[in-house]
Amino acid sequence: MSLTHNKARLKWACRRGMLELDVLFMPFVDEAWDQLSDQQKQVFERLLECDDPELFAWFMGHEECKDEQLNAMVQLILNRVKV
Template identity: 80%
Template sequence: MTLTDNKPRLRWACRRGMLELDVLFMPFVEEAYDELSIENKAVFERLLVCQDPELFAWFMGHETCEDKELNAMVQLILQRVKV
């Protein structure tokens, strides 16, 4: 079973060791995740496997993710959370 099939497990995976990441992931999962395509849900799940320092650097704009799909998901999350 993937996280895509189990919303409570997905919410749990979104809980990070950094408040800054929780503030981004939790609203995104609650408000936008269900609207994603199956492919984008899989990309989001891949994003959740990344380490917190790496995610923090990407979301805060200190670094750019080399993976184009993950980078697009980072940008999508940032856009959705700002709205």
């Protein structure tokens, strides 16, 4: 089931096992979700399906995500944090 139309389920899916990821995902959903295009929402949902160690490596800059769409979403989230 897609999380796109159920923000409560989406926020639940954003709760990760790592605090570093929680502090990125939760504010992003609260502040930016409604402005995302449908395609961006789908990419974000795909991002949430990734494993925490992978996500951590991408967001901390230890590795670059090879998937162009996922990498663009990672960069979008990181850029929002820097503002």
